Amino acid sequence: MASYAPQISSRRTFAIISHPDAGKTTLTEKLLLYTGTIQSAGSVKGKQNSRHAVSDWMDIEKQRGISVTSSVLQFTYGGCCVNILDTPGHQDFSEDTYRTLMAADAAVMVIDGAKGVEAQTKKLFRVCAMRGIPIFTFVNKMDRETRDPFDLMEEVENVLGIRTYPMNWPIGNGRDFRGVFDRASRKVLAFEGDGRANGTKKVGEVEATLGDAALTELIGEHNHNNLMDDIELLDGADSEFDLDAVLTGKLSPVFFGSALTNFGVEPFLKDFLRLAPGPGAHTDALTGEPVEPTREDFSGFVFKIQANMDKNHRDRIAFVRICSGKFERGMDATHVQGGRKIKLATGTTMMADDRAIVDEAYAGDIVGLFDPGIFSIGDTICTGKKPVQFAGIPTFAPELFARVTQVDTLKRKQFVKGMEQLAQEGAIQIFRELGAGMESVIVGVVGTLQFEVLEQRLKSEYHVEVRRQPLPYTDIRWIVNEPGTIDIPALSLTRDTLRVEDMRGGKLLLFTSPWNIDWATDHNKELKLSEFGNVE
Numbered sequence: 121m122a123s124y125a126p127q128i129s130s131r132r133t134f135a136i137i138s139h140p141d142a143g144k145t146t147l148t149e150k151l152l153l154y155t156g157t158i159q160s161a162g163s164v165k166g167k168q169n170s171r172h173a174v175s176d177w178m179d180i181e182k183q184r185g186i187s188v189t190s191s192v193l194q195f196t197y198g199g200c201c202v203n204i205l206d207t208p209g210h211q212d213f214s215e216d217t218y219r220t221l222m223a224a225d226a227a228v229m230v231i232d233g234a235k236g237v238e239a240q241t242k243k244l245f246r247v248c249a250m251r252g253i254p255i256f257t258f259v260n261k262m263d264r265e266t267r268d269p270f271d272l273m274e275e276v277e278n279v280l281g282i283r284t285y286p287m288n289w290p291i292g293n294g295r296d297f298r299g300v301f302d303r304a305s306r307k308v309l310a311f312e313g314d315g316r317a318n319g320t321k322k323v324g325e326v327e328a329t330l331g332d333a334a335l336t337e338l339i340g341e342h343n344h345n346n347l348m349d350d351i352e353l354l355d356g357a358d359s360e361f362d363l364d365a366v367l368t369g370k371l372s373p374v375f376f377g378s379a380l381t382n383f384g385v386e387p388f389l390k391d392f393l394r395l396a397p398g399p400g401a402h403t404d405a406l407t408g409e410p411v412e413p414t415r416e417d418f419s420g421f422v423f424k425i426q427a428n429m430d431k432n433h434r435d436r437i438a439f440v441r442i443c444s445g446k447f448e449r450g451m452d453a454t455h456v457q458g459g460r461k462i463k464l465a466t467g468t469t470m471m472a473d474d475r476a477i478v479d480e481a482y483a484g485d486i487v488g489l490f491d492p493g494i495f496s497i498g499d500t501i502c503t504g505k506k507p508v509q510f511a512g513i514p515t516f517a518p519e520l521f522a523r524v525t526q527v528d529t530l531k532r533k534q535f536v537k538g539m540e541q542l543a544q545e546g547a548i549q550i551f552r553e554l555g556a557g558m559e560s561v562i563v564g565v566v567g568t569l570q571f572e573v574l575e576q577r578l579k580s581e582y583h584v585e586v587r588r589q590p591l592p593y594t595d596i597r598w599i600v601n602e603p604g605t606i607d608i609p610a611l612s613l614t615r616d617t618l619r620v621e622d623m624r625g626g627k628l629l630l631f632t633s634p635w636n637i638d639w640a641t642d643h644n645k646e647l648k649l650s651e652f653g654n655v656e
């Protein structure tokens with residue numbers, strides 16, 4: 121076991137998933153406030169105006185004058201070294217958002233208490249669920265009129281298919297949101313003030329016991345009575361808190377709060393850091409053996425590649441999740457897929473308090489490596505006599521499709537090369553109609569920004585202008601039957617379903633509605649479809 125096991129076990133690496141505007145940025149900022157990373161918080165505004173916002177965090181950065189990164193925010197608190205991975209959610213929602221989840225050991229799902237489970241939350245949740253990582257729920261905006269908490273939990277259970285366990289319970293809501301009841305300690309935390317200072321400072325709390333006259337004084341008789349009824353109902357439901365079920369992603373601990381007013385942020389933070397797991401083992405695809413994070417040798421995989429959009433700086437950054445051992449700047453390592461030794465010359469990750477060149481990092485951390493163009497998404501980098509190789513990163517079903525053709529037909533070669541390279545790099549996915557050539561390519565993306573990036577990069581790097589014709593498809597599924605065991609041309613499909621192929625030769629179906637997916641599986645009993653490609 122490595123001598124730096126303590127550093128590794130103190131790592132908490134997680135992502136916050138949510139639908140835009142649920143409060144992810146505000147909660148992130150409040151976590152920084154409560155961990156002492158920043159002294160005073162101001163609400164983050166104006167993001168809608170910045171069309172090409174690289175990250176929601178840039179707003180925090182601009183507002184607060186602190187440096188956060190486009191990829192990971194690191195700080196220490198209560199003996200933990202915390203890494204929060206950025207999961208862009210607005211205009212910049214893309215496949216990278218999904219890939220980032222492959223580097224997280226846990227997820228915090230922020231839900232708007234008035235809106236419940238929304239579309240983007242569902243998508244991100246499915247990726248976390250596929251990995252089986254623990255998912256903690258924070259029901260936000262309790263300072264506003266929200267839906268009934270029982271109702272919200274039921275929605276999480278029914279829509280997402282995960283069991284829930286309320287760790288605390290809200291007292292009142294809207295202007296009357298007075299505090300939370302902590303189920304483990306059986307204490308009420310009543311918040312001081314009405315939160316109208318908009319949570320720039322930490323909020324005070326008063327502790328009280330259920331049933332005490334002092335509590336009635338604090339929260340009023342009506343709230344007290346309601347709370348007693350709710351708690352009786354909760355206690356009556358025969359569910360035990362089961363940490364194993366949490367750690368395997370089967371049970372989501374639920375917290376209520378208001379990121380804006382800070383109400384409930386601290387109880388959440390404390391419980392989350394207590395329960396969230398440290399870095400886990402990753403499987404070596406070569407041997408099927410687990411690679412423990414405390415293994416002496418360094419290993420990690422590339423989960424995201426960021427190309428510099430600036431023409432003068434063509435460098436790229438490959439973001440690596442460290443799976444085992446210790447990273448040191450300048451170390452020699454093997455790039456497994458490239459089959460050669462490389463020097464990990466530049467590690468840049470930014471800390472919350474300072475942009476810094478990272479000299480060392482441990483399993484659980486993320487490092488951004490300078491990439492001269494050798495890495496692909498999913499690649500493994502490692503040291504040691506016996507190389508390991510982690511399973512690749514799955515391909516996630518795009519939802520927006522367009523047919524892309526070159527304007528100048530003489531530039532066919534550059535066009536094909538550019539499209540293939542950008543797809544290889546993971547900037548877009550490309551599909552070919554079965555039986556057709558590469559004259560026109562179907563491009564699939566998760567977020568529209570990816571189309572814009574494609575067009576800009578084809579123009580600046582390959583000098584090719586393209587035409588983009590939107591296609592009416594909304595869903596795509598990989599056919600995961602064993603190759604050769606299913607006759608794809610003979611499948612019985614709706615007329616508007618298209619049979620296509622991806623870069624690796626995987627066969628897929630393109631649908632114009634989820635209804636058509638059901639039609640396909642109903643009429644072809646043997647057909648097996650998946651919304652994730654390249655899963656090992």
Ligand code: GDP
Nearest residue numbers: 140141142143144145146163260261378379380
């Ligand atoms: P994101 O898109 O998920 O990052 O959401 P933001 O953190 O940017 O929040 C979106 C909007 O909701 C902003 O105007 C926030 O001020 C507001 N907001 C965030 N949390 C709360 C909350 O707890 N209560 C209320 N009332 N508003 C909130």
